[in-house]
Amino acid sequence: MSNSRMTVREIAKLAGVSVATVSRVSNGTGQVSEEMRRRVLDAIEKHGYRPDHLGRALAAGRHGALGLVFPGLSGPYFTELIQGFESEAVPSRASVHILCTHLRSDSDDQVLEMGRRVDGVAVMGGTISDETLLRLAKTVPVVVVAGEGPGDIPSVRADxxxxxxxxxxxxxxxxxxxxxxxxxxxxxxxxxxxxxxxxxxxxxxxxxxxxxxxxxxxxxxxxxxxxxxxxxxxxxxxxxxxxxxxxxxxxxxxxxxxxxxxxxxxxxxxxxxxxxxxxxxxxxxxxxxxxPVRELTAEAARLILRAAGQPGDTPAGGLVLPTELxxxxxxxxxxxxxxxxxx
Amino acid sequence: MSNSRMTVREIAKLAGVSVATVSRVSNGTGQVSEEMRRRVLDAIEKHGYRPDHLGRALAAGRHGALGLVFPGLSGPYFTELIQGFESEAVPSRASVHILCTHLRSDSDDQVLEMGRRVDGVAVMGGTISDETLLRLAKTVPVVVVAGEGPGDIPSVRADxxxxxxxxxxxxxxxxxxxxxxxxxxxxxxxxxxxxxxxxxxxxxxxxxxxxxxxxxxxxxxxxxxxxxxxxxxxxxxxxxxxxxxxxxxxxxxxxxxxxxxxxxxxxxxxxxxxxxxxxxxxxxxxxxxxxPVRELTAEAARLILRAAGQPGDTPAGGLVLPTELxxxxxxxxxxxxxxxxxx
DNA sequence: TGGTCGGCTGAAACCGGTTTCTGTTAACCG
DNA sequence: CGGTTAACAGAAACCGGTTTCAGCCGACCA
Known part of the structure; x- marks a missing residue:
């Protein structure tokens, strides 16, 4: 028993309540009586409802997603970078999009496109042009990893x-x-x-x-x-x-x-x-x-999440993590x- | 010159046209006179407007994104898998979300969550429980890579x-x-x-x-x-x-x-x-x-994209790619x- | 008994796009 | 010259959520 693709309005109808109440219950916000809550939870459970991320993100004004841009993937180094990034993003309920620019000619355009579907982007140094980087930074928080960005784009790199x-x-x-x-x-x-x-x-x-x-x-x-x-x-x-x-x-x-x-x-x-x-x-x-390879991207993710949380403030500056012989x-x-x- | 975060309605106002016209121009659909097109393109160019992916995806009823679920990332093998997947997804204008379940206890839940923000998911064999896999498959097309799925969930694996x-x-x-x-x-x-x-x-x-x-x-x-x-x-x-x-x-x-x-x-x-x-x-x-490591995920991406295109039909069956001594x-x-x- | 307050609910607006549907205008035809 | 049609523009509905705001109701108080 469980249809797919249910919507708030369907659940509301089934439970005999308003969509507002369904939303309140499924998010645990606002005041809802025990009776209502039970009815809604029953309907949600019975039909296997999960709120669609798009509607939610649209209403919230944030994508709940982070981007990570690579020149291309190869070997253990890049998997470490991804893991570091992911380890910070997931606890914040952000999903991780990746983009390998690799040999594609339209990569600058794709990076800008990514900027429209995520709350912030970490870009590996040397991956895309400074001009694109600056354009991107006007839209969403950007952090350059393992390299330095143009202007006052913040960066995280190792010594x-x-x-x-x-x-x-x-x-x-x-x-x-x-x-x-x-x-x-x-x-x-x-x-x-x-x-x-x-x-x-x-x-x-x-x-x-x-x-x-x-x-x-x-x-x-x-x-x-x-x-x-x-x-x-x-x-x-x-x-x-x-x-x-x-x-x-x-x-x-x-x-x-x-x-x-x-x-x-x-x-x-x-x-x-x-x-x-x-x-x-x-x-x-x-x-x-x-x-500290993982730490590079983990720190980048933290910077981005912070910047996405309080729009307007630029973290600025470059963070240089210590290395050890x-x-x-x-x-x-x-x-x-x-x-x-x-x- | 270029504000961030412009919307269709703002562009419409600036260009002195309706939002419908802006949408038509930015997508190249419908009939628009040269005069109108020019006015809209000017405004778009001048303010650096790019349509927000959320609104677009919401209206289109599809996320334009693919998921890829791993037990964890390590070494060159996984980067190959990611690249194969990406190489098929990007030309179809789909972005790639990744999720490493790694040691997290709530990974089954996170996979279901991913199912709400993408059009289809490829899951590495042995990553999540069969039960979760079946639940997920009720919502979006699912393909198991390098392993076999329960029920009639399609799979791609090597011989x-x-x-x-x-x-x-x-x-x-x-x-x-x-x-x-x-x-x-x-x-x-x-x-x-x-x-x-x-x-x-x-x-x-x-x-x-x-x-x-x-x-x-x-x-x-x-x-x-x-x-x-x-x-x-x-x-x-x-x-x-x-x-x-x-x-x-x-x-x-x-x-x-x-x-x-x-x-x-x-x-x-x-x-x-x-x-x-x-x-x-x-x-x-x-x-x-x-x-053919890359081909495993590339094929999985193709299956998913096809299934997402014509909802309702299950690709079914298991694809076994040849190997060579x-x-x-x-x-x-x-x-x-x-x-x-x-x- | 009348008034206030707080708890709870739902209608409606909103997020940013796309698309349908209606209407206007001009061109073309008999 | 009236009528049909094609080309184009815009108002409004819609996608699936969240949130504001107004209203209802019961409890409590004077």
């Missing part, structure tokens, strides 16, 4: 530079390594751009010549394997160390190196960025930078005494 | 059994291996359950005793590393081969094995499932089963002649 400086300095000074290469595409995202810049900066600070160019590949494990093929494959002299833009690449490089019979860290050191779960577990454990075996540091791996 | 039978038979018969272990948790998802069953079936078919229990771990790379620790760590005799429930686990086991100095496939063979990009690239290349080096097969890796 890429600080830890990458420390990491590179550690390799150059403490381990006395030269001939480091950087694997990752600075054009691909603001994050990688900052990391590449810090990598070079650390060299300059110590008076060492950094490599002129990065090995520009994408951010997945397969790309790391390809980079390993290129770097360790043959003709060119082998570098002393490979500094990767993220852990996925680093694991790819690691597999490539081990598969070639190289020993890490004796023959080659490898570092990552993100501290994803596998980083601590592989042998050798991966030296990396811990970054995690030294493990893959950079040549000694393994921790008791089987632990730095987690 | 797990066929390829896993062939793979296991290949290992047992062609490579004459014994002492295989299966890594993956059959309780975790219908997919793994089918693979584990086929793994055992192949043993029985050849009169070989399969292992009594799988090594029950989750589906991420880190879990594979943990499984490697357990299997290769010490006391117990080393198995001859490790059949993994997916490629991520397999790559984890591979890293664990290589990190211990074992040679693959000489000392240990490893197989995966999914054929993710890295599988073909690692050394040794991974023997696995190619599965991909033999590479990691199972002991010879490397292909020309540097290729079976892709």
């Amino acid at each position: 890429n530079a600080g830890s990458m400086l420390a990491l590179t300095r550690h390799l150059l000074a403490d381990h006395d390594l030269r001939d480091l290469v950087f694997v990752g595409n600075p054009e691909g995202s603001p994050d990688v751009s900052e990391r590449w810049a810090a990598f070079r900066q650390a060299h300059h600070d110590l008076g060492i010549r950094p490599p002129a160019d990065p090995v520009a590949v994408s951010m997945q494990q397969a790309d790391g394997v390809l980079a390993a093929d290129q770097l360790l494959g043959g003709s060119t002299p082998r570098p002393a160390g490979v500094v990767c833009a993220n852990d996925e690449i680093a694991l790819g490089v690691l597999v490539g190196a081990l598969g070639r019979g190289l020993r890490v860290p004796q023959d080659l050191i490898i570092t990552g960025f993100d501290d994803m779960p596998a980083a601590a577990l592989v042998t050798p454990a991966l030296t990396t930078v811990r970054q 995690v030294l493990r075996r893959s950079c040549g540091c000694p393994a921790p005494p008791t089987g632990g791996t730095g987690r | 797990n059994a066929g390829s896993m039978l062939a793979l296991t038979r290949h290992l047992l018969a062609d490579h004459d291996l014994r002492d295989l272990v299966f890594v993956g948790n059959p309780e975790g998802s219908p997919d793994v359950s089918e693979r584990w069953a086929a793994f055992r079936q192949a043993h029985h078919d050849l009169g070989i005793r399969p292992p009594a229990d799988p090594v029950a771990v989750s589906m991420q790379q880190a879990d594979g590393v943990l499984a490697a620790d357990q299997l290769l760590g010490g006391s117990t005799p080393r198995p001859a081969g490790v059949v993994c429930a997916n490629d991520e686990i397999a790559l984890g086991v591979l890293v664990g094995a290589l990190g211990r100095g074992l040679r693959v496939p000489q000392d240990l063979i490893i197989t995966g499932f999914d054929d993710m990009p890295a599988a073909a690239l690692v050394t040794p290349a991974l023997t696995t089963v190619r599965q 991909v033999l590479r080096r990691s199972c002991g097969c010879p490397a292909p002649p020309t540097g290729g890796t079976g892709r």
Whole structure:
């Protein structure tokens, strides 16, 4: 027993009350006598009524939904971002819309369209044009994640530079390594751009010549394997160390190196960025930078929800979350005494 | 120049026309004189008007949105699923809502709630109770992905059994291996359950005793590393081969094995499932089963969109997409002649 | 007994669009 | 010149909820 698609008015008729009373009961607002409440609840229960979200949202003037815009999805990093966002949105009874701009040409338009069906949007840095971002921000609260927005659009990002400086300095000074290469595409995202810049900066600070160019590949494990093929494959002299833009690449490089019979860290050191779960577990454990990935989007969701709650105030400013250098075996540091791996 | 949150009525007033005319112009429907059209377009352009999705959806009686329900997000597999779904939804001007039930206790309720804000829902097999699934299906079209639904709820899944039978038979018969272990948790998802069953079936078919229990771990790379620790760590005799429930686990086991100095496939063979990009690239290349992951959700989206278009007809039936055994080096097969890796 | 107040209910307006239906105007025809 | 028709514009209804506002009724008080 339960028809689908019931409306307030039908329930009202069935229960012999007004629509206002049905609404009051189903929301628990206002004063309703016990007798009425029972009649309404009976009808709701009997017919399996659930209020339609559209009508409700229209009346409330809010969509009860949050948007999340990506350049494209790949690997564990993005699932972490989604989970962080979702974990904040759902308790606030907001649903999460996602949009991967990927290779689509009309993505700017689609982002604006999304702005009309949600209460706020988090956009990954470098995904859409500044102009579109500003237009969007006129309609709904916008937060840029892992990047900086134009104008006074608020942003949440991790401290890429600080830890990458420390990491590179550690390799150059403490381990006395030269001939480091950087694997990752600075054009691909603001994050990688900052990391590449810090990598070079650390060299300059110590008076060492950094490599002129990065090995520009994408951010997945397969790309790391390809980079390993290129770097360790043959003709060119082998570098002393490979500094990767993220852990996925680093694991790819690691597999490539081990598969070639190289020993890490004796023959080659490898570092990552993100501290994803596998980083601590592989042998050798991966030296990396811990970054609060979920927290990035969780914080963005909080900012958006707050801004959507009190329209008019701009949260403004950029939030920079701290990162932490995690030294493990893959950079040549000694393994921790008791089987632990730095987690 | 451009206020936010304009409405049809405001634009109508500014352009000196009726709301009906504005609607007609902004949708390109009906007959409108050039003069009127120009006036309306000017006003729309000048004030940056975009119709609100709620009003539009309410009037149209459809949400223009699709839901996608997950047990939780992790790794590349789920991003593939999302991308497949999105790739079908967006061209149909439907937005994509996601919901990770994860560890939340009220997930069944949230799925029903989602049913009120979208035109149809794809649910990963094993995510929510059959009862909730049936209730949901009374409201909107539902498709189960990678699993089977109760009643006549349509489903889209891959042929797990066929390829896993062939793979296991290949290992047992062609490579004459014994002492295989299966890594993956059959309780975790219908997919793994089918693979584990086929793994055992192949043993029985050849009169070989399969292992009594799988090594029950989750589906991420880190879990594979943990499984490697357990299997290769010490006391117990080393198995001859490790059949993994997916490629991520397999790559984890591979890293664990290589990190211990074992040679693959000489000392240990490893197989995966999914054929993710890295599988073909690692050394040794991974023997696995190619599965059309994106196509699973893309097909689900098509079914839903069709059903949402013509309400009343149930697509019914289960669609089983073919899979393909991909033999590479990691199972002991010879490397292909020309540097290729079976892709 | 009359007046006030508070609790409860329902009619109606409203949110922002789309669509039907009616009416006006001009063109075209016999 | 009267009549039919096509093209176009706008008023109003509608989608499914929420909320305001007015009104009814009983209790309480003077």
